Each structure stands twice: as structure tokens, then as C-alpha cells.
Amino acid sequence: MASTILVKPGDFDPQKHFYERVLNAQIHPLVRFFFNLGNERIAERYCHLHPEADAVAVRRILGYTPSYFRWGGADLFVTSNRSGQRRIVIIETNSCPSGQKSMPLIAEADEMAGYRLLVEHTFLDMMHSRSLPPGELAVLFDKNMMEASGYAATIAELTREPVHLVPYHDGDMERTARFTESRTLEVLSVEGQWVPIRAAMRYVTQRPWNRLPPVSRTPILNPAIACLAGGRNKLVAAKAYDLLNAKLAKEGLRIHVPETIWDASRAEVPLWIERMGGLGVIKNPYSNAGQGVYTITSRAELERFMDSEQHYDQFIVQALIGNSSWSDAPEPGRLYHVGTVPDRKGDIYVADLRCMAVAGKNGFRPIAIYARRARTPLASSLSKAEDSWDMLGTNLSYKKDDGTWSTQTERLLLMDGRDFNRLGLGLDNLIEAYLQTVMAMISIDEMCGQLINKSKKFRRKLFESLNRDDKLT
Numbered sequence: 412m413a414s415t416i417l418v419k420p421g422d423f424d425p426q427k428h429f430y431e432r433v434l435n436a437q438i439h440p441l442v443r444f445f446f447n448l449g450n451e452r453i454a455e456r457y458c459h460l461h462p463e464a465d466a467v468a469v470r471r472i473l474g475y476t477p478s479y480f481r482w483g484g485a486d487l488f489v490t491s492n493r494s495g496q497r498r499i500v501i502i503e504t505n506s507c508p509s510g511q512k513s514m515p516l517i518a519e520a521d522e523m524a525g526y527r528l529l530v531e532h533t534f535l536d537m538m539h540s541r542s543l544p545p546g547e548l549a550v551l552f553d554k555n556m557m558e559a560s561g562y563a564a565t566i567a568e569l570t571r572e573p574v575h576l577v578p579y580h581d582g583d584m585e586r587t588a589r590f591t592e593s594r595t596l597e598v599l600s601v602e603g604q605w606v607p608i609r610a611a612m613r614y615v616t617q618r619p620w621n622r623l624p625p626v627s628r629t630p631i632l633n634p635a636i637a638c639l640a641g642g643r644n645k646l647v648a649a650k651a652y653d654l655l656n657a658k659l660a661k662e663g664l665r666i667h668v669p670e671t672i673w674d675a676s677r678a679e680v681p682l683w684i685e686r687m688g689g690l691g692v693i694k695n696p697y698s699n700a701g702q703g704v705y706t707i708t709s710r711a712e713l714e715r716f717m718d719s720e721q722h723y724d725q726f727i728v729q730a731l732i733g734n735s736s737w738s739d740a741p742e743p744g745r746l747y748h749v750g751t752v753p754d755r756k757g758d759i760y761v762a763d764l765r766c767m768a769v770a771g772k773n774g775f776r777p778i779a780i781y782a783r784r785a786r787t788p789l790a791s792s793l794s795k796a797e798d799s800w801d802m803l804g805t806n807l808s809y810k811k812d813d814g815t816w817s818t819q820t821e822r823l824l825l826m827d828g829r830d831f832n833r834l835g836l837g838l839d840n841l842i843e844a845y846l847q848t849v850m851a852m853i854s855i856d857e858m859c860g861q862l863i864n865k866s867k868k869f870r871r872k873l874f875e876s877l878n879r880d881d882k883l884t
Contacts, residue, residue, distance in 0.1 A: 413578040415587065417601050418550075418563040420571050425522045428561030429512050430820060436827035438515040442780065445841045446517050450474065450774060453842055460839060463663035472664070472849055474774035479626075479859035480637040481533045484508030484767035484779075485848035486805075488732055489840065490746040499843045500667045500732075500746065501652070502763065504851040506633045506642025507614050510767040510779035512557050515827050525778040526558075526565040529769050532778075534566065534632050536771035538610045544595050544628055546607035549575040551588060551598075551631075552614040559614040566612065575600060575608070579615050584622040596629035618697065619643065625862070625869040639874065640862055641855035645727050646696035647877055648855060649673045655854035666850045670730040670744060674879060677721065683728040684713055688738070690731040695723055696878075704806075706731060708799040725879060733803070736791050750789055751824075752835045758788035762824060762834060763805040766841075766848040775849050780841065782824035782834055783807050 425434060448456075450473040458466045486502045511525045521527060548566055552559035563576040577598045579588050588598045589605070596608040612632045615623065620643075623635035633642065641648030650673065652666045659665060669692075672683050684691045684707055693716055695703030705716045708731065735747040750759040767779040783805040790802055807818045824830040862870050 415578070415599055415601050416560075416563075416576040418560065418567050418574045418576050420567045420573075423523060423526075423561070423564035423568055428526065428557055428564070430557075430823070432820070433513060433515055433825060436515040436825050438517060439826055439828050439831040441838055442826040442831060442841070443517055445838055445845075446777060450776075453845065456839070457842055457846060461663065465662040465664070468659070468662035468664060469846075472846070472853060475770065475849075475853055475856075476772055476774065477770050477852065477856040479634055479863075480506065480640070480642060480852050480856040481537060481771070482507060482529060482633055482767075482769045483637075483642060483848070483852040483855070484510055484765055485844075485851050487764045487766060487844050487847060488746075488761075489749040489764065489834075489836065490732055491735070491749050492744075492746055493735070497749065497840075498667055498746065499764075499840065499847055500669060501847055501851050502669075503645055504642060504648055504848075504855060505616075506637045506855075507616055508765070508767055509555050509558055510765055510781060511561060512555075513765075513781040513823055513825065514779040515825060523565050523568070525767075526561045527569070528776065528778050530562065530565045530569055532771045532773075532776055533769040534562075534610075534612055535569065537630050537632055540772065541630060543609040543630065544593075544607065546595070546609035546629070547575060548572065549577055549588075549596070549598050549608045549611040550613065551577050551579040551611060553578070553580045553617050553619075555614050555616075562612050562614070575606065579613070579622065581617050581621065588622075590624055590627060594624055594627040594629070596627060596631070616643065626867055634859075636859045636862060636869065637855065639878075640858040644696055644878065645694050646673050646725060647858060647874075648851075649727060650877060651854040651858040652851065655850065655857060659850070664850065666847060666854060668729075669732060669746060672728040673725075675726045675728050676724060677717070677726065680726055680728060681713060681717070687728070687730050690733060690737070692729045692731050694727040694729065695721070696725060696727055697723065704800075704804065706799040706803045708733070708737075708793050712799060731803075734789050734791065737793050748789060749835065751784060751833050754833075760784040760787075761789055761803055761805060764834075764836075764844055766844045768845065768848050768852065770852070775852075777845050777848075780826050780844070782826075782830070784822050784824055786819075786822065 454469045484505045516524050550563040563574045567574040575598050597605045600606045620635050625636040641651045649671050691707045693705040707713050732746045748761050751762050762782050762784040764782050787801045
């Protein structure tokens with residue numbers, strides 16, 4: 412079992428915290444320009460292009476200070492419809508997302524780059540905004556050692572004190588970390604002693620709710636309630652989006668998502684797929700890293716899902732975003748992938764966009780963007796597609812036979828001079844992606860507020876009514 416590492420000031424090494432190809436990449440000038448715009452100019456540009464949007468509401472959203480969900484990333488698709496109207500849609504929102512190791516430096520002189528921005532703008536702000544228990548600092552993680560160690564080294568550098576880098580895998584409760592009766596975090600030090608922690612950051616993403624309390628006396632970026640309220644729970648996230656959309660309707664703003672059916676039992680799934688014309692996406696609401704997502708483009712793929720072993724009772728069914736050539740029938744609301752610019756062979760690949768943002772007392776800031784393409788080109792007809800996931804799935808992470816995680820970095824598209832051009836995106840697409848990410852994060856933060864009462868206790872009955880799945884563990 413991996414043990415705690417004590418990270419000290421001066422330990423930050425870019426070679427350890429960025430992909431090698433990122434260290435050698437030059438950020439695209441347009442992307443650098445976007446990151447240097449600032450929220451005021453972003454709001455001005457967005458409102459100019461969207462006259463239906465209330466300018467006061469846009470500025471209020473960008474200046475929003477979350478109470479719980481301060482660091483998030485949205486996975487987005489650039490889509491079009493039969494009329495050629497482009498739209499960026501949210502596929503899912505992630506609490507404690509990856510992204511720093513894939514982002515070229517905006518300013519070459521700042522080697523800590525987005526790590527520094529996140530710690531300064533969000534982690535330190537969280538520490539200064541509330542009273543803290545006595546103790547030290549820690550970073551908890553269950554994967555992505557590259558970024559978790561980068562955050563630990565950055566916190567150590569900026570606070571000028573050592574940071575405990577603690578592995579906290581599923582099943583590690585009371586082994587490497589624990590919570591006292593007062594909900595104060597303690598971690599097992601290098602010397603084997605239990606050390607109280609006054610503030611922590613975490614990259615714990617696999618079922619974090621089974622070893623982290625929803626809220627704790629020790630402030631954690633992000634607390635587990637952010638995962639339960641939508642950051643790692645697609646079912647509750649869909650409801651959070653819907654609730655915020657109802658509030659924003661009169662202000663001309665909206666979180667864009669594919670048509671979504673939530674609370675679908677396993678037996679109901681085929682009915683919803685049939686209702687969507689036989690094309691759909693089935694999601695286990697609680698998985699991440701591309702696990703538990705099934706693209707359905709044929710009867711055989713639906714049967715494989717129905718025959719598979721599942722650990723949960725409730726699923727999400729969404730309309731499939733595919734190729735416009737797959738159907739001649741004009742279907743209202745059907746969206747299609749814009750995809751990458753055709754390569755020399757004429758092949759177009761499905762690509763997503765990960766936009767990562769953080770928030771503090773001065774509102775939101777974008778800190779990283781990257782893209783990922785599918786394994787195989789987007790087929791011109793479904794008869795040519797043997798496995799739809801290979802041409803529609805974009806996640807880079809995969810679980811190896813020994814249970815560890817690895818990444819297919821060859822499909823990573825950077826925001827550099829070479830890869831960014833392949834995406835066919837412009838400044839206004841980046842602004843739209845950022846706004847969609849911010850609104851998604853706000854919807855989940857507001858859901859967190861609904862699930863925590865005035866005494867800072869978890870409202871379990873309300874959560875169970877929103878998430879009717881007894882097997883969520």
C-alpha cells in the first residue's frame with residue numbers, strides 16, 4: 412500500500428507535474444488572449460453576441476462566489492443542428508477535475524502556471540474565509556499522482572510549510588486518513604503518527620462519499636457534498652441544471668444539455684432508447700473517467716448493456732449526438748458533432764472540450780482547457796461502425812487489468828499552435844464554453860446549499876428523494 416509523502420517548499424518540478432509534450436508546447440495566441448481577457452470583457456463580448464442575455468445576470472454569474480463547489484471542470488461537445496446552428500453543450504461536470512498537466516504555459520516565466528492560480532485564487536481564499544481547526548496541510552488523492560503532487564508542491568511553496576501528500580483509495584478509510592467525532596481530518600504522517608489537518612485539497616474521485624463526510628470541520632477543496640450534488644453524480648447534476656435553468660429563463664441564459672431522462676430503471680432503458688429513435692447514451696450516474704457510459708446505435712449494443720452486470724439501479728438516458736448523415740429524417744432537437752477539421756485522409760474525429768474553472772471571493776476564472784478526440788473517425792453511416800464507443804467516446808483514462816489507471820495521451824489535443832487549429836474553434840467558442848462551465852458549477856453549488864441545513868448537517872432525506880438509488884455506496 413502506498414504511503415504518505417511529505418512535500419516541502421521548493422519541491423515543485425515542472426517535469427513531474429506536466430506531460431512532456433506540454434512542457435515543449437507553445438500556447439496558441441488566441442487561447443492566451445482568451446485567458447487574459449478577464450470577466451468584464453468576456454461578459455461584454457458574450458452580451459454583444461447574445462442580445463437576449465441580461466448583462467447584469469451575466470456579470471453576476473461570473474462574479475459568483477461558491478460556498479462549496481469552488482473547483483470544477485465541464486466536458487463539452489461543439490454541436491450543430493439541421494439548420495447549421497452551432498451550440499456548445501454540457502456532457503458532464505466534474506468535481507476535482509484533471510487539466511493542469513495538459514495545459515501549456517500561459518506565461519513562460521511562471522512554471523507553476525494553473526497550479527499557482529488555483530491555489531492562490533481558490534485554496535488560500537477558502538482558508539482565509541473561515542475559521543480553521545489547529546493542524547497542518549494535506550492533499551488527498553486516489554489517482555492522478557502527477558497533478559496531486561503538483562498541488563501539494565504548490566501549496567507548500569506558497570505557504571512556506573510542508574504538505575502531507577496522502578493516498579486515499581477506496582477502502583483506505585481509517586488507514587491513511589480519518590475523521591474525528593468533531594469531523595476534523597487527520598492523516599497518517601510519514602512517521603506513522605496521526606496528524607490533525609486544518610485545511611486540505613483532494614483529488615479523490617472514485618466514490619469519494621464512502622470515505623469523506625459531506626462536510627467537515629476541516630475545509631476541503633472540494634468537499635464531498637460537491638460530488639453528491641452533481642460533481643460526481645450525473646443524476647443529481649441533471650436536476651441541478653434543470654433547477655437553475657428555470658431561474659435563468661427570464662434572464663436569457665441557459666445551461667445547454669442533450670435531451671436527458673433521469674431516474675430510469677434498468678427495465679425502462681429500452682423504452683427510452685426506442686423513443687429516441689434507437690440512438691442514445693446510457694450512463695451510470697456515479698462513474699467517471701469514461702467508465703459506465705454506453706453509446707447505443709444498434710440493437711446489439713443495447714442488448715450488451717442489458718446483459719451486463721450493473722451495481723446500481725438508476726440510470727440516465729440521453730439523446731445521442733452523432734453524425735448528421737446517420738438519418739434523413741428531420742428530428743426536432745437532434746444535435747450532431749461538429750468534430751475536428753478533416754485530416755489529409757478526409758477523416759473527422761469526435762472531440763470534446765474540457766474547460767476547468769475555479770472561484771474565490773472575486774468570482775470565477777478559467778484555468779485550463781484541453782481537448783480529446785475519439786479513437787476512430789466518425790463513420791459516415793452506422794452500417795460502417797462496429798463499436799460506436801470507439802468513434803464517440805473521448806475520455807483518455809482507462810483501467811488496466813491490475814486495477815490501476817493509465818491514459819492514452821496520443822488522443823490528447825493541446826491548446827497549442829498545432830492542435831488548437833485542428834479543432835476549428837474561435838474565441839467566441841471558448842467564451843461560450845467558459846460560461847456553460849460556470850453556470851453548471853453554480854447549479855451544483857446551489858444544489859449543495861439545498862442539501863446542507865443551517866446547522867451544516869447533510870439533509871439525507873432530501874438527497875434520497877432526489878437520488879432514489881439504495882445501492883449508492
